[in-house]
Amino acid sequence: MLRIEVFAIGCSKCRLxxxxxxAALEELGLDVEVEKxxxxxxxxxxxxxxQPALFINGRLMVQGRVPPIxxxxxxxxxxxxxxxxxxxx
Numbered sequence: 001m002l003r004i005e006v007f008a009i010g011c012s013k014c015r016l017x018x019x020x021x022x023a024a025l026e027e028l029g030l031d032v033e034v035e036k037x038x039x040x041x042x043x044x045x046x047x048x049x050x051q052p053a054l055f056i057n058g059r060l061m062v063q064g065r066v067p068p069i070x071x072x073x074x075x076x077x078x079x080x081x082x083x084x085x086x087x088x089x
Contacts, residue, residue, distance in 0.1 A: 002030065002032050002056070002057065002076070002079065002080060003032075003035070003055075003056070003057050003058065004021060004025070004032055004033075004034045004035065004054070004055070004056055004076075005034070005035045005036070005037045005054075005055040006018050006021055006034055006035070006036055006037065006052060006053070006054055006055075007037040007038070007043045007048055007051055007052060007053035007054075007055070007063075008036060008037075008038070008051060008052045009038060009040070009051055011051065011052070013051070013052050013065070013066050014051055014052040016052075016066045017052040017054060017066045018034065018036070018052075020066055020067070020068075020069050020072055021034055021054060021072055022034060023069050024069045024070075024072035024073045024076060025076070027069065027073060028073055028076060028077070030076070037053075037055070046060060047060050048060065048063055049063060049064070050063050050064035051063070051064070052064075052066065054067075054072070054075070056075055056076060056079040057079050059079070061075045061079075062075070
Protein backbone atom coordinates (compact mmCIF):
# COMPACT_ATOMS: atom_id res chain seq x y z
CA MET A 1 0.00 0.00 0.00
CA LEU A 2 1.25 3.44 -0.93
CA ARG A 3 1.10 6.23 1.64
CA ILE A 4 1.73 9.80 0.50
CA GLU A 5 1.92 12.83 2.75
CA VAL A 6 2.60 16.46 1.91
CA PHE A 7 3.84 18.78 4.65
CA ALA A 8 2.30 22.07 3.62
CA ILE A 9 1.31 25.02 5.77
CA GLY A 10 -0.10 27.19 3.01
CA CYS A 11 2.67 28.86 1.04
CA SER A 12 2.45 28.95 -2.76
CA LYS A 13 5.17 26.27 -3.12
CA CYS A 14 3.22 24.09 -0.70
CA ARG A 15 0.12 24.31 -2.87
CA LEU A 16 2.18 23.61 -6.01
CA UNK A 17 3.67 20.46 -4.45
CA UNK A 18 0.23 19.24 -3.52
CA UNK A 19 -1.12 19.85 -7.04
CA UNK A 20 1.96 18.28 -8.68
CA UNK A 21 1.66 15.19 -6.46
CA UNK A 22 -1.99 14.73 -7.41
CA ALA A 23 -1.09 15.19 -11.10
CA ALA A 24 1.68 12.57 -10.84
CA LEU A 25 -0.70 10.08 -9.25
CA GLU A 26 -3.30 10.75 -11.94
CA GLU A 27 -0.73 10.26 -14.73
CA LEU A 28 0.32 6.97 -13.13
CA GLY A 29 -3.32 5.89 -12.92
CA LEU A 30 -3.15 5.48 -9.14
CA ASP A 31 -6.03 6.22 -6.81
CA VAL A 32 -4.13 7.14 -3.65
CA GLU A 33 -5.19 9.65 -1.03
CA VAL A 34 -2.66 12.41 -0.38
CA GLU A 35 -2.64 13.26 3.32
CA LYS A 36 -1.78 16.76 4.47
CA UNK A 37 0.70 16.87 7.33
CA UNK A 38 0.27 20.21 9.08
CA UNK A 39 1.74 19.54 12.54
CA UNK A 40 5.07 21.40 12.56
CA UNK A 41 6.37 19.46 15.57
CA UNK A 42 5.65 16.14 13.83
CA UNK A 43 7.35 17.43 10.69
CA UNK A 44 10.44 18.42 12.70
CA UNK A 45 10.54 14.97 14.33
CA UNK A 46 10.58 13.48 10.84
CA UNK A 47 13.51 15.63 9.74
CA UNK A 48 11.79 18.39 7.81
CA UNK A 49 13.88 21.58 7.79
CA UNK A 50 11.97 23.52 5.13
CA GLN A 51 8.61 23.35 3.46
CA PRO A 52 7.08 22.02 1.39
CA ALA A 53 8.02 18.40 1.97
CA LEU A 54 6.89 15.14 0.42
CA PHE A 55 6.82 11.82 2.25
CA ILE A 56 6.19 8.52 0.51
CA ASN A 57 5.65 5.49 2.75
CA GLY A 58 6.99 7.48 5.70
CA ARG A 59 10.25 8.38 3.96
CA LEU A 60 11.18 12.03 3.35
CA MET A 61 11.65 12.28 -0.41
CA VAL A 62 12.03 16.01 -1.02
CA GLN A 63 11.83 19.25 0.91
CA GLY A 64 12.14 22.96 0.23
CA ARG A 65 11.35 22.69 -3.47
CA VAL A 66 8.69 21.54 -5.89
CA PRO A 67 10.07 18.81 -8.16
CA PRO A 68 8.69 18.36 -11.68
CA ILE A 69 5.80 15.92 -12.05
CA UNK A 70 8.09 13.44 -13.80
CA UNK A 71 10.42 13.37 -10.82
CA UNK A 72 7.52 12.84 -8.42
CA UNK A 73 6.34 9.95 -10.62
CA UNK A 74 9.81 8.38 -10.40
CA UNK A 75 9.79 8.73 -6.61
CA UNK A 76 6.40 7.03 -6.46
CA UNK A 77 7.50 4.23 -8.80
CA UNK A 78 10.71 3.63 -6.82
CA UNK A 79 8.67 3.50 -3.62
CA UNK A 80 6.43 0.91 -5.26
CA UNK A 81 9.50 -1.17 -6.17
CA UNK A 82 9.29 -0.44 -9.88
CA UNK A 83 12.41 0.10 -11.99
CA UNK A 84 12.62 3.65 -13.34
CA UNK A 85 16.17 3.56 -14.73
CA UNK A 86 16.34 1.11 -17.61
CA UNK A 87 20.02 1.87 -18.28
CA UNK A 88 20.95 -0.75 -15.67
CA UNK A 89 19.93 -3.53 -18.08
